[in-house]
Amino acid sequence: MTSGVLHIVGLGPGGAAHRTPAATAAVTGAEVVVGYTTYVDAVADLLDPRQRVVRGVMGEEDRRADEALVLAAEGARVALVSSGDAGVHGMAARTLARAAELDADERPQVIVLPGVSAAQAAAAAAGAPLTDDFAVLSLSDISMPWARVERRLDALAGSGLALALYNPRSSRRAAGFDRALELLRAARGEATPVVLAHDVTRPDERIERTTLGALDPERVTMRTVVLVSGDSAAEVGPWLVALRGPVGAAT
Amino acid sequence: MTSGVLHIVGLGPGGAAHRTPAATAAVTGAEVVVGYTTYVDAVADLLDPRQRVVRGVMGEEDRRADEALVLAAEGARVALVSSGDAGVHGMAARTLARAAELDADERPQVIVLPGVSAAQAAAAAAGAPLTDDFAVLSLSDISMPWARVERRLDALAGSGLALALYNPRSSRRAAGFDRALELLRAARGEATPVVLAHDVTRPDERIERTTLGALDPERVTMRTVVLVSGDSAAEVGPWLVALRGPVGAAT
Numbered sequence: 001m002t003s004g005v006l007h008i009v010g011l012g013p014g015g016a017a018h019r020t021p022a023a024t025a026a027v028t029g030a031e032v033v034v035g036y037t038t039y040v041d042a043v044a045d046l047l048d049p050r051q052r053v054v055r056g057v058m059g060e061e062d063r064r065a066d067e068a069l070v071l072a073a074e075g076a077r078v079a080l081v082s083s084g085d086a087g088v089h090g091m092a093a094r095t096l097a098r099a100a101e102l103d104a105d106e107r108p109q110v111i112v113l114p115g116v117s118a119a120q121a122a123a124a125a126a127g128a129p130l131t132d133d134f135a136v137l138s139l140s141d142i143s144m145p146w147a148r149v150e151r152r153l154d155a156l157a158g159s160g161l162a163l164a165l166y167n168p169r170s171s172r173r174a175a176g177f178d179r180a181l182e183l184l185r186a187a188r189g190e191a192t193p194v195v196l197a198h199d200v201t202r203p204d205e206r207i208e209r210t211t212l213g214a215l216d217p218e219r220v221t222m223r224t225v226v227l228v229s230g231d232s233a234a235e236v237g238p239w240l241v242a243l244r245g246p247v248g249a250a251t
Numbered sequence: 252m253t254s255g256v257l258h259i260v261g262l263g264p265g266g267a268a269h270r271t272p273a274a275t276a277a278v279t280g281a282e283v284v285v286g287y288t289t290y291v292d293a294v295a296d297l298l299d300p301r302q303r304v305v306r307g308v309m310g311e312e313d314r315r316a317d318e319a320l321v322l323a324a325e326g327a328r329v330a331l332v333s334s335g336d337a338g339v340h341g342m343a344a345r346t347l348a349r350a351a352e353l354d355a356d357e358r359p360q361v362i363v364l365p366g367v368s369a370a371q372a373a374a375a376a377a378g379a380p381l382t383d384d385f386a387v388l389s390l391s392d393i394s395m396p397w398a399r400v401e402r403r404l405d406a407l408a409g410s411g412l413a414l415a416l417y418n419p420r421s422s423r424r425a426a427g428f429d430r431a432l433e434l435l436r437a438a439r440g441e442a443t444p445v446v447l448a449h450d451v452t453r454p455d456e457r458i459e460r461t462t463l464g465a466l467d468p469e470r471v472t473m474r475t476v477v478l479v480s481g482d483s484a485a486e487v488g489p490w491l492v493a494l495r496g497p498v499g500a501a502t
Contacts, residue, residue, distance in 0.1 A: 087380075092379035096490045114367045133387060155409055241344040242344055245393070
């Protein structure tokens with residue numbers, strides 16, 4: 001093992017208020033900060049002119065992982081930053097997979113730092129719709145054939161669990177979301193409550209409440225996390241909550 | 252609405268390094284801190300002698316929620332603390348449900364603050380086994396009949412998703428975990444990698460790697476989070492990762 005260290009850092013959903021001290025320390029303690037340019041901007045408050053900053057572009061995640069690994073293997077303290085939790089549809093898995101390809105004596109120390117995910121922030125903004133069991137599912141077919149995504153969705157649709165749908169829909173990729181909606185409406189009913197959380201915890205945050213039946217797909221973009229209620233959800237006062245069992249004297 | 256405010260605070264999995272600034276600010280800004288005694292101890296570094304502290308006992312979660320609500324309704328700034336994410340098998344849902352029973356003009360402002368969950372910390376310690384879709388499922392039958400827990404588990408067992416099992420097993424409640432293991436072995440095979448994360452991010456943290464076939468149930472307690480690999484998991488170097496698609500040039 002070399003003397004370098006690579007922290008794979010989950011920065012949380014957006015605002016610094018939800019960024020853990022461990023994530024902050026990894027960034028401030030790094031000699032090099034590597035990340036997709038939006039995530040580098042998210043730590044602008046932490047950066048120092050003496051730090052080297054490597055900004056990456058969307059779609060070149062493997063190159064970013066390799067660059068961070070090479071720098072750490074050469075002995076640098078490196079922070080590879082991504083949003084939410086690096087281990088929830090973040091950079092951790094691909095980066096560890098590439099680190100494992102290095103000989104053990106050339107491999108830097110690699111530490112994954114968890115963070116608050118967008119799904120968790122979206123849930124908190126709407127109440128507590130994920131409290132009683134939930135699943136996180138990406139609808140992207142970039143790295144996985146759609147048929148396999150749909151098999152997962154099909155199993156989950158009948159599971160009773162609340163769902164957090166990531167990468168739900170883009171202008172290029174709208175058919176998958178339409179199909180997902182069709183499956184979920186059939187399995188759960190049109191009245192099922194849904195939360196659309198756009199830009200969660202960021203200045204432009206918007207939280208919309210709707211139902212599977214009323215949901216307009218055009219409202220959903222790559223900046224939206226879609227929460228679909230499970231079979232234990234209830235709308236109580238202004239909130240959507242998932243209640244595992246009865247609350248109150250009967251509990 | 253009264254002038255009081257209730258923050259339902261997820262403190263993260265244990266160590267202060269994973270507690271968000273928002274959670275810290277809610278505790279330090281509170282006039283009253285309410286929580287199960289273990290979680291109050293977890294914020295001992297933040298407490299001030301001028302704050303009132305209400306320590307609750309296990310099994311009296313509804314009473315704790317009510318006490319926090321009443322104090323906030325009377326005008327106090329209250330922090331109700333729990334571990335991990337208050338919205339992932341935490342105090343948020345039941346507390347919001349009870350808040351909703353109050354008349355709107357007697358109801359304090361209630362804010363849910365998300366936190367890093369034990370499942371996320373466990374995953375980070377083992378690599379990135381949850382990166383490619385996952386579900387969180389509690390095996391507790393305290394608030395939900397076991398038959399319903401088992402139906403959920405059955406749907407998930409065949410879904411291909413990685414699983415994080417909460418409240419997996421206690422000395423009083425061992426049969427459920429045995430049954431879960433039986434179902435998962437049948438659906439996923441004995442070679443499926445498993446992580447047992449005990450006391451994650453706490454001083455006594457122990458991370459064990461095993462398989463569904465080799466797993467000894469006696470190793471599993473209420474202080475364990477059990478991560479069961481999904482169909483995209485791979486053991487790479489020292490890590491367990493879930494790779495949504497091929498890594499490298501073919502991506």
